[in-house]
Amino acid sequence: MDFVDTFLNMAVIQRVLPMLWLGVGNTLALAFVTLSLGAVAGVLICLIRLYAPWPLRWLAIAYIDLFRAIPILVLLVLIYYALPFFGIRFGSFVAASLALGLAFSSFTAEVFRAGIQAIPRGQIEAAEALGLSFPVIILRVILPQAFRIAIPAHTSNSVAIAKDTSLASIVAMPDLLKQATDAQALAANPSPLIAAALMYLIFLLPAVRLVSYLEHRYRPI
Amino acid sequence: MSASPLPEELAPCPDAIRVTGMNKWFGEFHVLRDIDLTVREGERIVVCGPSGSGKSTLIRCINRLENHQSGQILVNGIELNANLRNIHKVRSEVGMVFQHFNLFPHLTILENCTLAPMWVRKMPRAEAREMAAHFLEKVRIPEQADKYPGQLSGGQQQRVAIARSLCMRPKVMLFDEPTSALDPEMIKEVLDTMIALAEEGMTMICVTHEMGFARQVANRVVFMDEGRIVEQNEPEAFFHSPQNERTRNFLGQILGH
Ligand SMILES: Nc1ncnc2c1ncn2[C@@H]1O[C@H](COP(=O)(O)OP(=O)(O)OP(=O)(O)O)[C@@H](O)[C@H]1O
Ligand SMILES: [Mg+2]
Numbered sequence: 234m235d236f237v238d239t240f241l242n243m244a245v246i247q248r249v250l251p252m253l254w255l256g257v258g259n260t261l262a263l264a265f266v267t268l269s270l271g272a273v274a275g276v277l278i279c280l281i282r283l284y285a286p287w288p289l290r291w292l293a294i295a296y297i298d299l300f301r302a303i304p305i306l307v308l309l310v311l312i313y314y315a316l317p318f319f320g321i322r323f324g325s326f327v328a329a330s331l332a333l334g335l336a337f338s339s340f341t342a343e344v345f346r347a348g349i350q351a352i353p354r355g356q357i358e359a360a361e362a363l364g365l366s367f368p369v370i371i372l373r374v375i376l377p378q379a380f381r382i383a384i385p386a387h388t389s390n391s392v393a394i395a396k397d398t399s400l401a402s403i404v405a406m407p408d409l410l411k412q413a414t415d416a417q418a419l420a421a422n423p424s425p426l427i428a429a430a431l432m433y434l435i436f437l438l439p440a441v442r443l444v445s446y447l448e449h450r451y452r453p454i
Numbered sequence: 455m456s457a458s459p460l461p462e463e464l465a466p467c468p469d470a471i472r473v474t475g476m477n478k479w480f481g482e483f484h485v486l487r488d489i490d491l492t493v494r495e496g497e498r499i500v501v502c503g504p505s506g507s508g509k510s511t512l513i514r515c516i517n518r519l520e521n522h523q524s525g526q527i528l529v530n531g532i533e534l535n536a537n538l539r540n541i542h543k544v545r546s547e548v549g550m551v552f553q554h555f556n557l558f559p560h561l562t563i564l565e566n567c568t569l570a571p572m573w574v575r576k577m578p579r580a581e582a583r584e585m586a587a588h589f590l591e592k593v594r595i596p597e598q599a600d601k602y603p604g605q606l607s608g609g610q611q612q613r614v615a616i617a618r619s620l621c622m623r624p625k626v627m628l629f630d631e632p633t634s635a636l637d638p639e640m641i642k643e644v645l646d647t648m649i650a651l652a653e654e655g656m657t658m659i660c661v662t663h664e665m666g667f668a669r670q671v672a673n674r675v676v677f678m679d680e681g682r683i684v685e686q687n688e689p690e691a692f693f694h695s696p697q698n699e700r701t702r703n704f705l706g707q708i709l710g711h
Contacts, residue, residue, distance in 0.1 A: 364546030
């Protein structure tokens with residue numbers, strides 16, 4: 234049938250499958266680096282935003298506002314195509330990790346700030362009254378509770394940024410989307426794109442389910 | 455580790471707490487005025503007074519959850535000022551029990567009790583757990599050790615909060631209306647725990663309107679109004695022959711005659 238031959242051509246998909254798997258690997262690597270480094274940076278920036286002396290706090294606010302406001306695609310293009318004019322050159326993987334990580338860390342910082350500020354004042358007072366030092370209060374009392382509160386929103390942001398890894402194809406990173414478009418050009422047939430879309434769904438549908446589950450599980454009482 | 459819950463130690467100063475000429479403002483609002491209060495070791499003070507009179511603020515100044523602007527506060531001879539070392543020293547020797555318990559909801563009952571001994575006193579985990587079990591036994595909830603605070607009744611939570619404080623082996627205990635968030639049937643179990651503590655000689659300051667408790671355990675009742683200590687006396691005299699007009703009004707309201 235014409236439709237199947239054009240959009241679900243198994244012979245074509247079979248031929249380009251190794252290319253697509255390479256793309257899956259790169260996309261997963263990019264998502265992993267962005268999510269892990271971005272989350273750690275986000276929590277640190279959040280703590281600076283809340284507790285550091287004012288010059289640092291203002292810097293953190295500026296950072297968070299800037300990278301939440303700027304479109305990730307614009308940021309990526311700036312990093313990859315504009316920074317070389319200042320002699321700063323990154324490979325496509327690093328440029329993409331940086332753009333996604335800057336954005337994700339600022340989302341994370343905001344989500345955790347809201348989580349920390351939702352913790353009742355009495356928790357900190359009880360911890361202080363026991364003589365606990367500030368770092369112990371942060372690590373043992375505040376962050377564990379903020380994590381619980383922030384988990385649904387943080388997971389939701391994580392899924393969003395995982396989807397945005399496809400922006401990396403703009404800077405010629407061989408991620409899943411880039412590999413699929415290359416394969417499509419090579420085979421002169423759009424089936425690889427359909428296959429790539431299905432591969433994205435295989436990873437992202439469970440993630441979206443997980444978000445719904447966590448939103449239910451950690452809903453405010 | 456000795457099994458005695460209250461080690462006999464010679465305090466460097468015979469007064470557990472000495473507050474002299476203390477004033478505090480919240481912005482423009484003069485919340486505590488010329489407070490003088492001395493609490494000897496082993497003494498049990500009940501503080502009462504109308505809502506907004508500054509009772510909570512006063513006891514919160516004693517472990518520096520609030521800072522005062524003038525006058526002096528000495529706790530076991532240590533002056534409370536901006537010196538962080540002093541603040542931590544005082545807080546590790548002064549336990550506080552809050553109206554709303556403020557247990558840590560993400561930690562088990564046992565972990566609530568071991569957190570401060572392990573992190574402030576650097577006590578090994580096994581020893582801290584042993585001590586926590588001892589104090590949970592004392593407040594009569596040893597079987598709940600592995601539950602989370604949300605699984606306990608209000609009265610049980612408040613007793614855990616008391617045990618959590620006792621695990622730091624405090625020299626002074628501060629109570630801020632520990633029973634006023636509880637259902638009536640749970641008030642007694644918490645008061646009984648506090649009475650047992652008093653009988654062991656713990657130095658206590660309790661903000662409470664439980665006048666039966668005051669009669670039974672207090673050495674002295676302090677009445678506050680509009681940021682001042684208006685009157686203080688032994689319970690018998692305080693309840694039977696209050697000197698001040700405002701004390702009489704207040705007692706008339708809460709005792710219902
Ligand atoms: N953080 C704060 N900032 C500004 N004003 C405050 C603050 N905390 C308390 N106050 C005010 O100080 C006054 C004394 O408050 P405090 O909580 O000490 O009263 P209280 O005697 O404990 O009253 P209650 O019986 O209602 O607990 C009140 O008028 C209160 O509104
Ligand atoms: Mg109060």
